[in-house]
Amino acid sequence: MGISKVVGYLGSSLGAGILVFALLAMADPGGAQLADDHDPFGPPPSIGELPCQVAIGAGLLASGIWLAARCPGLSLGLARRPARPLIVGRIRFG
16 A cells, blocks of 8 residues: 555545534534533634635545545656657658
């Protein structure tokens, strides 16, 4: 198992956790604040903070799945294509 698959699995599991808890916090912001041991009766998370957490979780999940599922020989388009042989008349070079 390559390092990219390990990083992909870790990233996708972290992203899935962030995404699930952010969606739960959007459904019940007061309950999400009660789970905060430092300040359980403080103000709930702001309206702008929760969509950012959802976007970060979805981004980590998508990039982790991409890293874990991509082909090991994938070169991201940076590899050169093999050169076509030069053919002059009936003589083939290369």
